[in-house]
Amino acid sequence: MDKSFGKGWMAAVAAAAVGLSAGTTQGMAQSGAVAPPKPAEQVYLPVPGFDTSSIDAATDPCNDFYKFACGKFAANHPIPADQTGVDQFYALYNVNTQSLRGILAKASTGGAGRSADEQKIGDYFAACMNRDAIEQKGLAPLQPWLEQIDAVKSKTQLAGLIGRLQKYGVDAFFSYGEQQDFKDASKQIASIGQGGLGLPEKDYYLRTGEKDVALRKQYVEHVTKMLTLAGMTPAQASKEATGILAFETSLAKASLGVVDLRDPEKIYHLQPIATFEKSIRGVNFAAFEEGIGSPKVTELNNQTPEFFPALLASVNSTDLSTLKAYMKYHLLTTTAGRLPKAFDQENFDFYGRKLNGQPEQPAMWKRCSNSVNGALGEALGKVYVEQYFAGDSKAKMLEMVHDIETAMDHDIDQLDWMSAPTKVRAKEKLHGVANKIGYPDKWRDYSKLEVKPDDALGNSLRATGFENDRQLAKIGQPVDHSEWGMTPPTVNAYYDPSMNDINFPAGILQPSFYDKKQDDAVNYGHIGAVIGHELTHGFDDEGKKFDAKGNLSDWWTAEDTKKFESRTDCLVKEYGGFTAVDDVKVNGKLTLGENTADNGGLLLAYMAYLDRAKANNVDLTTKQDGYTAPQRFYIGYAQNWCENSRPEQVRNQVLTDPHSPDHFRANGAIVNQPGFAAAFGCKKGAPMVPADSCRVW
Numbered sequence: 001m002d003k004s005f006g007k008g009w010m011a012a013v014a015a016a017a018v019g020l021s022a023g024t025t026q027g028m029a030q031s032g033a034v035a036p037p038k039p040a041e042q043v044y045l046p047v048p049g050f051d052t053s054s055i056d057a058a059t060d061p062c063n064d065f066y067k068f069a070c071g072k073f074a075a076n077h078p079i080p081a082d083q084t085g086v087d088q089f090y091a092l093y094n095v096n097t098q099s100l101r102g103i104l105a106k107a108s109t110g111g112a113g114r115s116a117d118e119q120k121i122g123d124y125f126a127a128c129m130n131r132d133a134i135e136q137k138g139l140a141p142l143q144p145w146l147e148q149i150d151a152v153k154s155k156t157q158l159a160g161l162i163g164r165l166q167k168y169g170v171d172a173f174f175s176y177g178e179q180q181d182f183k184d185a186s187k188q189i190a191s192i193g194q195g196g197l198g199l200p201e202k203d204y205y206l207r208t209g210e211k212d213v214a215l216r217k218q219y220v221e222h223v224t225k226m227l228t229l230a231g232m233t234p235a236q237a238s239k240e241a242t243g244i245l246a247f248e249t250s251l252a253k254a255s256l257g258v259v260d261l262r263d264p265e266k267i268y269h270l271q272p273i274a275t276f277e278k279s280i281r282g283v284n285f286a287a288f289e290e291g292i293g294s295p296k297v298t299e300l301n302n303q304t305p306e307f308f309p310a311l312l313a314s315v316n317s318t319d320l321s322t323l324k325a326y327m328k329y330h331l332l333t334t335t336a337g338r339l340p341k342a343f344d345q346e347n348f349d350f351y352g353r354k355l356n357g358q359p360e361q362p363a364m365w366k367r368c369s370n371s372v373n374g375a376l377g378e379a380l381g382k383v384y385v386e387q388y389f390a391g392d393s394k395a396k397m398l399e400m401v402h403d404i405e406t407a408m409d410h411d412i413d414q415l416d417w418m419s420a421p422t423k424v425r426a427k428e429k430l431h432g433v434a435n436k437i438g439y440p441d442k443w444r445d446y447s448k449l450e451v452k453p454d455d456a457l458g459n460s461l462r463a464t465g466f467e468n469d470r471q472l473a474k475i476g477q478p479v480d481h482s483e484w485g486m487t488p489p490t491v492n493a494y495y496d497p498s499m500n501d502i503n504f505p506a507g508i509l510q511p512s513f514y515d516k517k518q519d520d521a522v523n524y525g526h527i528g529a530v531i532g533h534e535l536t537h538g539f540d541d542e543g544k545k546f547d548a549k550g551n552l553s554d555w556w557t558a559e560d561t562k563k564f565e566s567r568t569d570c571l572v573k574e575y576g577g578f579t580a581v582d583d584v585k586v587n588g589k590l591t592l593g594e595n596t597a598d599n600g601g602l603l604l605a606y607m608a609y610l611d612r613a614k615a616n617n618v619d620l621t622t623k624q625d626g627y628t629a630p631q632r633f634y635i636g637y638a639q640n641w642c643e644n645s646r647p648e649q650v651r652n653q654v655l656t657d658p659h660s661p662d663h664f665r666a667n668g669a670i671v672n673q674p675g676f677a678a679a680f681g682c683k684k685g686a687p688m689v690p691a692d693s694c695r696v697w
Contacts (some may be wrong), residue, residue: 002485003537003593005508005530006089006492006659044094049515050522050632052625054642062682062689066666069638077644081360085645087662088512093491096384096507100369100489103383110453117379120446121372123453124463128338128368134456135340139230141457142335146230149327155320159284163291165327169464170334171195172327173251174311176292178474179301180498182268185550188474190294192276193267193303194255196311197248198223198333200355200656205245205252211651215354220245222350226332227325229342240325247318247326254310258656259589264497264545264552267303276300279308293465294472337367338457357648375463376451377487378444381506384489385439389506393516397437397509397531400524401502403608404531405430411604411697417563425547425555429538432548434481434501438509439488493530495537497546502534512639520618521629524609525636532601532608536697540596541568570694571595574671578664580654581647591660598660598669600697602637606675609633630679634670641666 056071077086107114107122108129114122127133139146148161165172175195181187199205199219204212220241227237260266277285279302289296302308315323332339336347345361352358361367372380412418412426449466451459474480481499486492489507496503504527508514514527537543544564547553556564575595576588588595613620613629620629627635641662650661660668670676672693682689 003495003497003534003540003543003597004492005494005533044091044098046095046511047088047091049512049518049526050625050636051512051639051642054639055635061680062677062686064667065634065638065670065676065688066641066663069635069666070642073639073642074644077642079644079646082358082362082366084356084358084649085643087643087645088640089491092508092510092513094366095510096388096489096491097366097369099388100373100380100384101365103380103387104369104372107383116447117376117382120449120451121376121380121383123451124372124375124459125368126453127451127456127459128371129364130454130456131341131364133454134338137457138340141455142331142339145331146328149324149331152320152324155315155323156282156284158315158323160287160291161327163288163293165331167292167465167468168334168461169468170327170330171197172330173315174307176288176294178471180479180550181270181301182264182498182546182552183270185498186479188477188479189270190297190300190472190475191303192300192308194251194307196251196330197255198244198330199248199252200652201258202252202255203257203655205249216245218350218354222346222354223329225346226329226336226343229346230328230332232325237325240322241329243319243322244326244329247314247322250314251307251311254304254307254314256304256307258658259587262542262590262593262658264542267301268552269302269305270299271302271305272299273297276302276308279305280312283312292472293469295475297475335457335460337371338460355648356652357646371460373487373489375460375467376446376449377489378440378484379446381439381488382443385506389438389488389509390516393506393509393514394438396516397504397514397527398435400528400608401435401437401531403612404528404535404604405433407532407604407607407611408535408697411607417560417567419557419560422556422560426539429500429546429548429555430535432500433535433538434499436484436501436503438504438506440482440484442482493534495534495543496550497538497543498550500538500546500548500550502531502538504531504534518636519624519629519632520609520612520616521632522636524605524612525633526640528605528608529598529602529637529640532604533597534601535604536597536600537593539600539697540593541565542593564696567694567696568592568596571599571696574694575660575664575668578660578668580661580664581650584651584654586654586660586664590658594659594665595668596696598665599672599694602669602673603697605637606630606633606673628679630675634673634676634679638666638670 053076054070054073056068059068059071061068079086083090104121104125107118108126110122152158152161162173166176173196174192176190176192178188179191181189204215223241223244224234224237227240228234232240256266332343333347336343348361352361408430409427412423412430415423418426450462484503485494485496486503486505488505490505491507493504493508508530509527512526513530514523544556545552545554547555572588572592574588575586575591578586580586618629622628624632643662653661659665667688671688671690672695676682677684677689685691
């Protein structure tokens, strides 16, 4: 339910950081020490906050503002073979990953002087980088798991094994975890829901288009190869792969789609455990709880209640041999990045090349740096913050946050469509928002996590198990409002509706998003719009359903809700008219929350900037780099979204991601901004200043 600012393929970078992503082989000395970057290697530099090299001055900003602000970006930034695209997120991600590498290379050299955290991050990195050791071990580290699967003689034995697999990150059959109770945010409860798919989401199994049929064929071929590499005969592997597709298709048919999953009311069904167990008669749920390490629960949120009877029926009608092959495949694909080269490359070939059009895997130092960030993010983040996040950045961010919160307070006063009672509740929620900037006040304790310098797979599994145990231990405990959901080096930001807080890791508070060398106009356009975006999420079509305390509660009058939905329908139609790639259009309903946040956040940032400029006696007509302050503000915003992406990645994003493609995040918000026309002298009726526009916040 957290609302992040960045798009899905950046989120995938963070997800892969847990340490189990696929990648190329790079050897290193058997000692485990990691050499620092070689002088000949590429050095990543940040994109400046105001990037004049990307501006296409020959384009009329009133006709296509994205092309004007970003028209030369793609030519200046060809897509590297190891990326699915290039934009401001990936540019800064590369810079930050380079910084992490320097920290980790030093920590990996060993020595008695290392702190406990330095030992862990250094040894984790060293083991990850030691591809020779991984190759030599072969499948031996995974053999105990494969043997557990082989030992299953009856479907009644599955529950405990599924729990053990899920504890170590294997997405098999369904999902289980912890969440704040939507209707009582002071409680932390168990949560269970759909899962177990190898393709990105349900419709990949059900669409009948030529590309979808071809992709499913490639998926079966991929699963066949992975099972064959694990020792199954090619004929048997092919048979089981076909069965796995059929089994996962049955799960897909019973799953909610990506749009429904956005609706908190559709994924909240608090039940006594006895009620849930009736839907899975014959399943030993207690064995699952024991396997995954969950405390015994008396109630849980059954996110997708229609899924579990269908899951049980599918399990009962599927051969045990296919279910065992299914578990083996999901185990193999989860751990592929820490297995020998053949597994690693085959896994990437499907999920990287075929699904996202990425020709090559990132260098091992990139993958391993981000693996450490995923596994030990606050231990690594503490050093990152000390070296790369200046204290004055936090103070300036707080000033901007307060400016934008003040702007929203004034904006609520001015809304002509919202009634006085709802405005009171809206302000109550706004004033209750907690602001988290840079890094947590209390650093996480990793003392119970064992990290070895020569056990890459073991380190990854133990780190995943450690995080699983940490999360599940929250069930029944008081909510820790100081906790962060992203690591400090992450290039992203998020809003959490149950916490009612906005979060800006140190990783995104760097150029181009925040550039201390630039004036307020540029920074309010860049990071100010990010702040406004996250703040607006508290009042988008999902966020509006939660109150100031984070509870799922309808605090709107019926008439105000009707007016709100009329305004959001305008955005659904606007963005739904954009063609992203080939014949695939943006899903206006899937992206509604992010589009609402983009539009509202940009308006709030501009209001806040004008107030700040007035307080600082800034002459808005004075030009810098050839542009006035309002022009620099809007260019700064649009340059958040300068991109060059592979069509396969864009297609995958549009089908699965709640964020619109970058181009439309720029122009889609600009056309609805009341201050834009005056800033660039555009006439009403120009493409960027349509006669009719959308406005929610």
